[in-house]
Amino acid sequence: MTTVAASEGAPPLIALHAVGRDFDVSKPWLNRVLERTPRQLLRAVDDFSVQVRKGETMALVGESGCGKSTVARLIVGLFPPSRGSIEFDGNAQTTSTAGAWGPEVRRRMQMIFQDPYASLNPRWRVMDIVAEPLLAHGVLTRRADLQARVFELLGQVGLTPADGDKYPHEFSGGQRQRISIARALSSAPEFLACDEPTSALDVSVQAQILNLMKDLQDRLGLTYLFISHNLAVVSAMATRVGVMYLGRLVELADAAMLFARPRHPYTRMLLDAIPDIEMSGRPRTPVAGEVANPLEPPPGCAFHPRCPLSNQRCRIERPELKAEPEGALVACHAVAEGRAPA
Secondary structure (H helix, E strand, C coil): CCCCCCCCCCCEEEEEEEEEEEEECCCCHHHHHHHCCCCCEEEEEEEEEEEEECCCEEEEECCCCCCHHHHHHHHHCCCCCCEEEEEECCEECCCCCCCCCCHHHHHCEEEECCCCCCCCCCCCCHHHHHHHHHHHCCCCCCHHHHHHHHHHHHHHCCCCHHHHHCCHHHCCHHHHHHHHHHHHHCCCCCEEEEECCCCCCCHHHHHHHHHHHHHHHHHHCCEEEEECCCHHHHHHHCCEEEEEECCEEEEEEEHHHHHHCCCCHHHHHHHHCCCCCCCCCCCCCCCCCCCCCCCCCCCCCCCHHHCCCCCHHHHHCCCCCEECCCCCEECCHHHHCCCCCC
């Protein structure tokens, strides 16, 4: 089966419209009264709009704390959005609370978590772990059918039926992540949110898991939201890449275009931080400065305290995503004004 990721005309499976998510990080009520301090809200995601087309791999990249994982959890319904709306295959969320998707939509989307050592119940056998979504969604109920389906799933991810009787602690990190993938695939989903699925694994094991995911996508026609801070992994997996900074999307482009011709200064700095193993001698600008306090984000462009191209406009006016002639979307005054190098 061939994926439809390459087709720009593929319909959107996921659509986020001006989505935002705030978290209350205030001190307890009594402390606030005694210290006369107001409530504090952390804006983890702000005015985030994007579409994920059927069959593609959409990647989100950025430094830790920029909101990538929050976006994934918003999509699958683990967090409700504070603002905006999310649609899955034309279906809008039914409520504004966690678990907002209806049963049929929940079956069609699953999530692969970052840490395979923490995301599997250590007291359950692999058979029960992989079968749990089948029982939760009412896909299968008979023991014989469940066993046959679990054996099929274990075979798809490179494990054996005998592994179904083992516990998670009997497996390596890469094997545990294969179990997580089998669990995610058990309800035959169309969309997988992959939250840094290889970051806790050795490099050689990472390659095996990435190859497995690409093979499963080709065979099953899956759509991925792939979250990572490893740009080398993203370049191998993604068809489109979104770059996030302090909860906002600052650049969105096809993967080949973004890696060949990054436009936003932050994207350029991320790419310049990749080790130059070819020793090309190309001038490099490592990522400078620290991410601003998300509780007190800078006015204007949030990246301006670290940006070598910032001016007075950047300090007072927040840039909006604008289309470039090549098709990329960039939120940067320097790019819009022609001050950024091409």
